[in-house]
Amino acid sequence: MANDGFSIADAGDDPPADGDAPKRNRRDKLALLLSDVDLWRSPDGVAHASVPMGRHREHMRVQSRDCRTFLLTAFYGAHGAGLSGTALGETINLAEARALSSGDVKLPWRRFAQHEGDIWIDLGGGDPEGERRAVRITGEGWRIIAPAEVTPCFLRAPDSLPLPCPEPDGAKPADLAQFVNADEDGLALIWAWLLCAARPFAEGGSYPIALLHGEQGSGKSGASRALQSLIDPSTLTGRALPREERDLFISAANRHLLAFDNLSGLGDAFADCFCRIATGGGFSARALHTDGDESIFTAVRPLLFNGIPSTILARPDLADRALSIELRPLAQRREEAAIRGDFQRLQPGLLGLICDGLAAALRNIAGMKIADPPRMMDAALWAEAAAPGLGLAPGVIATAWRANRHQADRAALEVDDVAQALVALLNEQREKEGRDEWRGGPTELFTRLSSLVPERVSRSPLWPKTANVLGTKLKRIAPGMRAVHRIDFIAGKGGADGARWWHVRRL
Template sequence: MSDPFAPLAGPGARETAGRPAGAVCLRPVPADAPPAPERHPTLGEAAGRWVYRDAAGELVGFALRFDQPDGGKEFRPLSCWRMPDGRMAWRWTAWPAPRPLYGHDRLAAAPAAPVLVAEGEKAADAAGRLLPAVVVITSPNGSKSAAKADWAPLAGRRVIVWPDADEAGAAYGTAVVALADGAGAASTAILSPPAGAAVGWDAADAEAEGWDAARAADFIASAAVPVARPDGARAGKPPVAAGKKSSGRTDSDPATARRRRPAQRDSLMGLCEGVGLWHDEEGEGFATIPVAQHVENWRLDSKFFRRWLAVRAYEADGLAPGGQALEDAVRVLGARAYSEGTERAPCLRVGASEGRSYIDLCDSAWRAVEIDAEGWRIVSAPPVAFIRSGQMRPLPAPEAGYLVEELRGFVNVERDDDFVLLLAWLVAALRSRGPYPILTFAGEQGTGKSTLSRLVRELVDPNAAPIRAAPRDDRDLIVAAVNSHVIALDNLSAVPAWLADGLCRLATGGGFASRTLHTDRDESVLQAVRPIILNGIPSLTDRADLASRAVTVRLKPIAETARRGEAEMLANWQTAAPRILGALFDAISCGMRRFDSIQLDRLPRMADFARFASACEPAFGCEDGTFLSAYNANQSDTIETTFEADPVAVAVRDLIRNDCPSGWHGSATDLLSALNMKASESVKRLKLWPATAASLGNRIDRIAPVLRAQGFIVERRHSGVRTISIVPLASEAM
C-alpha cells in the first residue's frame, strides 16, 4: 500500500511525509484556496470521489477511492492545509481528530429526521437513495477510525446503524452505537444483515439487488425498537452493568418512564387524528381518510389502510412501522370503530341515499355519479360510503346527450328483442338494489361472447380481470362477490349444481356462511346481491331455478367480411363507451321518473326487474310493452330449453301423456319404479337420473316450474302417506 501521507507533487514535493510542524488544517476550505488535484501522484485517476462539507454546507475536503490493477482498492483522504510559510496546499492526509462526518450538511439541514449511519461513503450514498426521508451519514477513514470522528452532531437524534455484514462491520456498528450514546443520541439501534447475506453485504449491495424504498424501509424497521436513554446517563459515560450502583435514574423511575418515547402502536394511532372510524351492521371496522381534496373509505384490516398508515409513519418519522405495532394499532382502531363509531352501510360500486342512486366512478378523486328523476350529474362528495377493492377500475367518464342505440354497433344479437333485454340488464345492474337477473350470452364459437362480456362489464363494473374462469368452490365465489359488484364467468361448458345454487343466491339475495378463520365457533356471513354475466357454447340454464332468474341473449355468428381488428374495435369502443354510459344513466333517470306509474297485469318471477325495465322503455327507444313481451318470450324459450335438457322432466311428461293421461298419484317410490320401467338403460346411467326415491322427490321439487310451464299441476301431499300428484291442466279442468 502506498504512503497515505505522501506530499503532493509540485510545490509540496520537497516536504517530508506527514504533517509538517506548524501546518494548520483549514476547515472549511477558504474560497481562495488552490483547486484540489484530480489525480494522485502515484495512484492515478480516482474511481470514486466523495465531498465532505460542514454543517453550513462549506467544503472541508474529500475522500477518494482508487482501483488497483490486481483488483484491490486504495482510499485516500484529501484535506487543505496552511503551511508554515503561509501558503495553502492540498495534502493526501486525513483531517486531525475529531474528523468531520460525511453527510454533516444534510444532518444539519434536517434536524428532526432520523439518522442512519452506514459504513463507508459508497454505502451511505446507496442508503440515501433507498431512504430519502432519512439522513444517512458515515465516518471517514474506514471502520477502525470511528472513534476519531466527531459524533457530537448526533445529540438528541434517533440513530440506526447499518454496518457491513462481516466482523469488521459488527465491530464498527458496536463502536458507533457507543459513540452515539456518548454524544447524547436520543436513541440508538443496530441492524443485523438479512438471512443469506454475503460476507461484506451493505446498502450498495442491497441497491444493486433491486431493493426499493419500501423494502429498505421494512429492513430498517427490523432494527431493535429504539429506547430513549435515561436523562441521568451522562454523555460519554457507559451504562451501568447489572448489579452495580448508579446515581442516575433507572427504568423503573416514573419520571423517566414519562419521558420515554411512546410505544410505536400509540404513535401510529396518533397519526390517525382526523380519520373517521365507523362500522357496518356486522361490526367490521372502517376508516374514512382525508386525502388531498377528497375522502376515501377503507376496511381497517385491508392492505390499503395498512399501507396508508405505514406511509404516514414513514413521512412522520422516516421509518417503516414494525409489523406487530401495525397489527396492534389496527386492532385497537377496529375496537374503537365498533364501540365509538357510527353504523354505516359500505357500498361497493353502487349505493343509494334519500331516493337518489349513486355510482362510484372509481377515479382517483373518488367522484361518483348521482342519479334522480331529474337527471344525472357527477358529484365530488357522495353521501354514501363507497369502498373499493384492489381489482376495481374506473368507469368511462360519462358524456351526456347520446342514445343507447350507439351500443348496437358492438352487439351482434339475433333479434331486436335480445338487444332490449341487454339494455334492461344494464340499467338493472347499475342500480343499487336487486334482485338482478343473470345475463347469459349464448352462441356458437365465433359469435364474440367473451368480447361482449368484457364490454358489457366495462359499462357497469370495470375490473382488472373482467371475465374469469368458474370458481372452484363456494369460498372462491364469495371472495369474488366481496371484491366486485359484477360476477362475470367466461367460457363455461356447464354449470354444476353447487355453482347454480350459489349464483341463484347471489342474483336474488342470500347469505353465504363459513367458519371464521382460526376459530371453532365464530361464523362469517356474507349477505350480497350481485349482477352476474355467464357465457358459453352449450345451454347454461339447464336447472330450473337458474333458468327462472336468467335473461338469455343469443348471438349470431360474425361474418368473415364483418370482422374488425381488435385494435380498431377497441379504439371505437373508447370513443363510444362514455356516450353509451351517459345514455344508460339517462335511462335510469327515466325509470325513476316513471316507476310508480308502471303497473303490470301479471308479475313475472323477477318482478322488480321487469317493472323498472318497463319504466325505462322510452329511453330505450321502444314502445310500452316491448320489454315485457320480449322478456316473457325469452323466459318461455329458456324454460323450454331447460325442460328438454332434463331427463327426469321429459320422462315424467312422457309417462303421463302415454300411460297416465288423467295424471299420476302415488309415492316417490312408485313413481321411480314406473319411470325406470320406461327409461332406457343409457338414460338411467346418467348422473342426473335419481337412484333413490328421496332423490327423485328432490328432483320433482326442482323441475316443478318447468313441468308447470309444460301444462302440468305438481303437488306434494303429506297426509299420513307422502304422495306426489302430477296432473295435466286439461285433465284438471275436466
C-alpha cells in the first residue's frame, strides 16, 4: 500500500508549540518521504518497505541498515541537510507501525521466488544502470522482465552479486564438467542439485544437500565457487562454519544458498541445524538486549558443502538428505584467470539451461512418476521432471540418485560402529544358534553390542552411553541398515509388566 504524507505529530504526539516549528518541519519533511514508500509486513510479522529506486523498487526490512540509508540519502537529496539519530529513529518507528498495522501481507524472497505458479529469478544489477531485472519462468518457457514489471518482493544480502542474463542455447550440460570434474553420474547429480536448488518454496518443501569430496587436487573449492555462482553468487565464497547456531540461521534468513568450504568437523547441534535448514525449520533464542523476548528465525534453503564425506555421511539424518559427489583429480592444472574467463563466457548459457530445466519441470511435474523412487522423493521427482529441458534422457537422474544413495548408505555404515556391531551380532547368532535374529530388552541389547566392539570404541564419546541413546541411534540408521545389510529392528512392549523389547533380524 502506498502511504499518504503525514507528520510524526499525526501518530499521537501533542501538536508542537510555535517554538518547536523547526523541529516539527524537520520531522514532517522526513515523514513525507514515506508517501512514496510501500510499507508491508511478512507473514511472520516483520515490517518491510519497498522504496523507489529509478525505474524499480528496492525491498528491505524497515529496521535494516538499507532502510536507514535510504531515508538519510533521500532526505539529504531533497533538502541538503542531515538528520539527527532521534528524528531518523522516530520515522523508522512510524514506518514500522504503519507496516504492521495496515500494510499488506507479502512474501519476501531471496534470489528465487514463486508467484502464481511461475518461478522468478532476481538477476540483481543485471543491466548497465544496475536496475533489478528478473527472469520469469512458466511452463511455456522463460523471458527477461523489465525492472518496473517485476512482481515478487526480492530482498538482497549485502554480499549478493548479480547474475548474468541467461542465454538460450548458450551451453550444453556437459560444459559444466569444465568446472566440476565429476564422472557422468556425478554430473547428472550436480544438475539435479542445481535444478532443485533453483526451486523456490512459498511453504513446505525441502532441498537435497550437495556434498563435494575428493582427494587433494580435485578442485573441490573451485567447483563449489562455480556452483554457487550459478545459483546465488556472493562476495562470500569459501565460508567457514559460524561459531553459533543463531548466526547460522541469521545467515540462512538473509540469502538463498548456504555454501561452506573444507567442512571437516560437525557437532550434533550444527548437524541438527543443517537438517532443519534443508527440510524447513527454525531456531529460537532470546532477542538481543531483552530479558524475555524471543527471536525466531525460519528458513528452508539449499546447502552446498565440500570437504570430508564422513563428516556428513556418518550422520544418518544428514546422509539421508545428501547427494555425495566425488570429484576426480584434475588431469591438468589451469590458471585461475583462465578458469574465470571460461566460466564468465559459459555462465549465461549454463543459467539458460537451468531456466530451460525449470520450465520443463513446471510442465511435467504434475504427472511425473519414478519407479522405485529414492529418498528425498519430491526433490528427485522435480529433478527428473526438469531433465528433458536439458536434453537428458528419462531415468538418467533417478538412476544416478538411487545408486548414489546406496553408495552413501554403505560408506556411512562402514564407519559406523553400532552398525558394524549389529552385523556382528547376527553373524554370531547364526554361528551359535543357527538363527538370523535376536530378541531381548533394551539394556540387554546395549550390553551385548558393547561387548562386540573393542574397549576403545565403547569408551569413545561417539558410542551410545545408555540403552535409550542406543534406541535413538537405531532409529537413525534403520533405513540404511535395511537398504545395505538387509537388517531390520523392531521395538515394542509386551508381557504382563509391559516390558520393552527389541527384535533384530535379517530380512
